Amino acid sequence: MRETAYWAWFIIAAIVILVFAGLHMTVMHLSVLGVFNPEGGAVTDWGNVAFRSQNQFLAFSYIILLGAALYHGFYGLRTIVFELGPKKSFQDTFTVLLWIVGLILFGIGTYSAIAAKALETAL
Amino acid sequence: MSEKVYNIIFYVRRFDPEKDSAPRQQQYTIPVEKGMTVLDGLHYIKQTQDASLGFRFSCRMGVCGSCGMMINGKPGLACNTQILDVSETALTVAPLPNFNLIRDLVPDLVPMFGVHKGIQPYIQRRDVAEKENPSMEYFQTPHQLEEFLQFTYCIKCGCCMAACPTMATDREYLGPMPLAQIYRYNVDSRDDAGDARRNIAAESHGVFNCHYAGECSAACPKGVDPARAIQLMKKDLVLRYFGLSKHGKCAHLHKKPDKSSWKPKVEAPAFTAGK
Amino acid sequence: MGNKQFDNHLGIVGWLGGGRWGLERYLYILHRLTGLGILMFFLLHIFASSVRMYGPESWNAAMAILKNPVFKLGEFFVFVAFAFHALNGIRLILIELGLAVGKAEEPIFPYKSSLNNQKPLMLVVMVICAILILAGGYNTFFGSH
Numbered sequence: 097m098r099e100t101a102y103w104a105w106f107i108i109a110a111i112v113i114l115v116f117a118g119l120h121m122t123v124m125h126l127s128v129l130g131v132f133n134p135e136g137g138a139v140t141d142w143g144n145v146a147f148r149s150q151n152q153f154l155a156f157s158y159i160i161l162l163g164a165a166l167y168h169g170f171y172g173l174r175t176i177v178f179e180l181g182p183k184k185s186f187q188d189t190f191t192v193l194l195w196i197v198g199l200i201l202f203g204i205g206t207y208s209a210i211a212a213k214a215l216e217t218a219l
Numbered sequence: 220m221s222e223k224v225y226n227i228i229f230y231v232r233r234f235d236p237e238k239d240s241a242p243r244q245q246q247y248t249i250p251v252e253k254g255m256t257v258l259d260g261l262h263y264i265k266q267t268q269d270a271s272l273g274f275r276f277s278c279r280m281g282v283c284g285s286c287g288m289m290i291n292g293k294p295g296l297a298c299n300t301q302i303l304d305v306s307e308t309a310l311t312v313a314p315l316p317n318f319n320l321i322r323d324l325v326p327d328l329v330p331m332f333g334v335h336k337g338i339q340p341y342i343q344r345r346d347v348a349e350k351e352n353p354s355m356e357y358f359q360t361p362h363q364l365e366e367f368l369q370f371t372y373c374i375k376c377g378c379c380m381a382a383c384p385t386m387a388t389d390r391e392y393l394g395p396m397p398l399a400q401i402y403r404y405n406v407d408s409r410d411d412a413g414d415a416r417r418n419i420a421a422e423s424h425g426v427f428n429c430h431y432a433g434e435c436s437a438a439c440p441k442g443v444d445p446a447r448a449i450q451l452m453k454k455d456l457v458l459r460y461f462g463l464s465k466h467g468k469c470a471h472l473h474k475k476p477d478k479s480s481w482k483p484k485v486e487a488p489a490f491t492a493g494k
Numbered sequence: 495m496g497n498k499q500f501d502n503h504l505g506i507v508g509w510l511g512g513g514r515w516g517l518e519r520y521l522y523i524l525h526r527l528t529g530l531g532i533l534m535f536f537l538l539h540i541f542a543s544s545v546r547m548y549g550p551e552s553w554n555a556a557m558a559i560l561k562n563p564v565f566k567l568g569e570f571f572v573f574v575a576f577a578f579h580a581l582n583g584i585r586l587i588l589i590e591l592g593l594a595v596g597k598a599e600e601p602i603f604p605y606k607s608s609l610n611n612q613k614p615l616m617l618v619v620m621v622i623c624a625i626l627i628l629a630g631g632y633n634t635f636f637g638s639h
Contacts (some may be wrong), residue, residue, distance in 0.1 A: 097418075100456045103427045107457075107591070110583055117576065125573045125630050128637055140557050142550040149546055162540070169533040176526060179389040179428060180506070187423065201540055208544035215549065236498040317508065319499040327499055369598040384522065387508020430525070431589050433518035433609045442601025447608035454592030 106171045109164040116161040123148070149212035162205040170194045222252045227302060228309035229260060231272065233323050242313075242320065245269075251302050257290055257312065258297040261324075273323035281440060284376030288324050289313040294378035294438045315381040328377055334397045335375065338419055340404060343412035349472065358473035363408045370403035370448050372441045379435035379445050391424040395435035398426055399445035402452040408470040417456060426452050517616070518609065525582050528575035535572050570634045577626040585612070585619045 123132045127139045132154065135143040148154045174194055178187055226248055234242040247264045258276055265272045275285040279298040286297040291310045302310065318326035344350045379395040380386050386394055393401075401420045405413040420426045429449045436446040458464040509523060545556045559565075588594040594615050595608035 097421060097460065099423055099425065099427055100421045100460045103453075104457050104460050107587055110587060114580055114584070118580065121573060121576060121630075125569075125633055128633055140560075142553055145546050145553060146550070165536055169529070169536060172529045173533060175428065176530070178423065179385055179392070181388060181390050201537070204544065205540045208547045211547035215547065234500055236500065242500065242502075314502060316502050316504045318502055320502040321499055326502065365600065366598055368600050372601055384509045384519070387504035388506055390503070430522055431518065431586060432522040433516060433607075433612075436607040436609055437516055439605075439607075442603070442605030442607065444598075444601070444605075444607040447595045447598065450590050450595045450608070451592045451598070453590050457591065 102171060106168055109168040109171075112160060112164040113168055116157050117165065119157065120161065146215070149209075149215065155209055155213045158209050159206050162209070163202055166198045166202055170198050222254075225251045225303065225307050227251045227260075227306065229264065230309065230311040231261075231264070231324070232311075232313040233272070234314075234320055235271075236322060244311075253301075253303055255302050256298050257288075257300045257302055257305070257310075258286055260302055261297060261312070273325050275325055282374060284374035287315050287326075287376040287378045287381070287440075289315060289381065294381040296376060296378070296440045299440050315377050317381050317383070317386040318377065326377065328375075331377055331380060331394065331396065332375070334393055335400060338393070338397050338401050338404075338416055339412060340400050342404070342407065342410045344409070344469070345411050354472070355475065356473045357409045357470040359408055359470050363470070366408075367403045367406045370399050370443055370445070373400065373403075373443045373445075374441055376440065378438045378440060379443075382434035382438035383429075384432050384434065385428050385430070389424060389428060392428050393419070393425055395429070395445035395449065398429065398452065399443065399448035401426075402448040402455075405452070405455070408467060411469050417459070420452055421456050426456065429453075516609070518612075521582055521585075521616070525579060525586070528579040531575045532572065532579060535568075535575075566634065570631065573630040573634070574627050577623050577630065581619045581623040581626070585615050588612075588615060 119131075122129060124139050127133060130136070132148055132151070133139055133144045134147055135141060137144070174191060177190060182190070227250075229247045229249060231245050231247060232242050233239075233245045247268055249260055249263050249268075251260065256279075258274075258279055261272065261274050261276075265274075274288070274297070276298065277283040277285040279286075281296055281299040284296070287294060288297055289295075290297065290300050290312055291305050294315055297312075312324065314320050314324045315326045318328060318331070321327050342350070373396060375396060377396070379399075383392075383395050385392045398420060401416045404410050405416055426449055429446070431446060431450065433446050436444045439445065455464065509526070542556065542560070546553050585594070589608075589612055594612045596611035
């Protein structure tokens with residue numbers, strides 16, 4: 097049943113990414129629409145970046161997106177690597193490794209999202 | 220009136236384990252008339268040009284699954300494929316990939332049969348005594364039959380296994396045929412052993428290593444559509460994981476009505492003698 | 495006769511084509527490639543975008559490096575990869591949850607299969623993907639950056 101669980105959450109993560117990365121792509125790469133870019137100009141200007149970092153909803157959505165994307169991406173990578181035929185011991189080790197690396201990266205990303213949000217009071 | 224005769228070149232992949240380290244290609248030219256199948260062509264080569272050519276065949280009518288091979292890059296049955304439908308000038312014949320090669324066009328299908336055996340491809344029921352010594356029929360509606368009938372047409376020819384991209388690299392992957400057969404038995408309302416088979420399907424290198432390239436269904440010479448069975452299997456597994464599955468009841472025993480006391484509406488004579 | 499069988503597995507080349515070069519086969523390959531591409535980009539992106547927590551000076555310095563047209567082009571490729579992966583992903587979710595493969599039906603020659611069932615979905619997905627790529631391209635090369 098574990099593989100069913102992994103795959104089911106992989107699909108759920110995919111839908112989460114569709115929503116939140118879809119939003120992110122609209123903000124960053126369909127900037128003519130001007131979503132979450134209050135200062136106009138380039139999407140990567142500090143003013144726009146600061147606005148998005150400190151926005152409650154967006155800060156939260158970045159963290160959710162980070163978690164879902166890491167899970168989805170690493171499950172996909174695991175599937176591709178497993179299909180190349182490694183031994184069972186490698187498969188088990190690789191799975192544990194991906195969990196550890198994934199959780200570390202999630203920690204780093206969440207920390208920076210929270211730190212960026214707190215910057216408003218710091219400046 | 221005589222049919223037009225085409226001279227067609229067969230590029231055949233040959234491999235002799237005693238002499239060759241790797242397969243090589245050999246060319247034959249044969250006269251082809253409309254109606255000749257690739258299998259007919261191979262027989263012609265073996266009978267008139269090269270008796271050492273090895274290939275499997277049996278029924279020559281598309282029901283035994285012996286003559287699966289790659290014809291112009293597509294897996295198919297040699298007995299079912301008209302030469303002139305493929306080409307009027309030249310075609311390639313090669314053994315099915317993703318199996319070990321015994322000789323020439325003969326792949327080793329025994330591991331595939333082994334995997335198939337391992338998925339318990341037979342009806343199982345908890346009431347073993349009734350199954351061993353049946354007293355009456357199991358009741359199954361035509362709708363229940365239709366849910367799995369398509370997947371019973373499988374002749375285990377191996378064409379789907381040859382076409383599948385996952386089979387190309389993953390030696391542990393069950394493959395489209397065993398996975399479709401797992402679904403065939405699980406969805407058969409007469410069967411009771413779904414859990415054991417589901418555990419096999421839901422393992423690593425099981426059903427979730429299918430990514431719907433669709434080649435298996437495209438290659439199947441009997442229209443079995445294993446890809447459909449596999450996706451329906453995934454749906455079933457996910458619904459069960461979230462506890463949303465509506466478990467159907469196992470087919471019950473059906474006592475036929477006792478017609479011994481029925482009278483016919485029209486009295487027919489016992490027999491009619493010639494007059 | 496010896497038992498020297500020849501290993502006739504196609505290997506990783508088999509991911510590209512094992513027989514009929516159907517469009518669904520190409521979509522499968524592209525889905526894998528875009529997925530790996532996005533993953534590699536994403537791991538770097540976590541660190542690049544984290545720079546914003548150090549304030550405007552550090553951020554502007556990092557952005558100055560990334561203003562290079564090579565990065566701009568790379569960003570467009572990531573957008574294209576995402577658009578394809580997302581839209582094909584929608585198609586795959588519908589198929590792999592058994593919603594776009596049709597019901598089992600007795601095979602009558604000429605055989606139809608789930609490939610026929612999903613063709614309209616595939617067409618719609620590819621058209622939307624093309625539109626998004628054009629929109630993203632317009633935005634990248636002609637938009638305000």
